[in-house]
Amino acid sequence: MQEFSHIKDDRAYMVDISNKDTVVRYATASGKIKLHDETVEKIRSGDVEKGNVLATARTAAILAVKRTPDLIPMCHQIPITSVDVEFEIGKSDVTANVEVKSVGRTGVEMEALTGVSVALLTIWDMVKSAEKDNTGNYPSTAIENIHVIRKVKETITNQ
Structure with a gap:
């Protein structure tokens, strides 16, 4: 069985990445929120009382990516x-896709996953009044x- 890189002797610790090469790193994550058809139509038409849902969710995703190490204890500041951040609006759902890029020593998949999660939570928050049933x-x-849709690591080439 493969050992976990962040656990040693039953203690959690941050992995030392100082010996890793600095490379270009990309990661793309995706997720979906299922909503009532009527709610999706309100998002599409810009008729949500709280404002522009997708613009707000896009901003929230970007902020979340930048704050990932504050939320996930073993993530490095990178x-x-x-x-x-891109959105695909379906009939009864909205899909969020977040691509993150960095030049560094560790991957950015946790940042992409955090961005998607917060984008979808923001959408839920902005339309929750339309989604509640009669019991709340x-x-x-x-x-x-x-x-994670993809994770890429590319060697930096000098020009």
């Missing part, structure tokens, strides 16, 4: 060089399938 619950609203 130089984020770009964040791209959310029986059909769901965030699902948050995953």
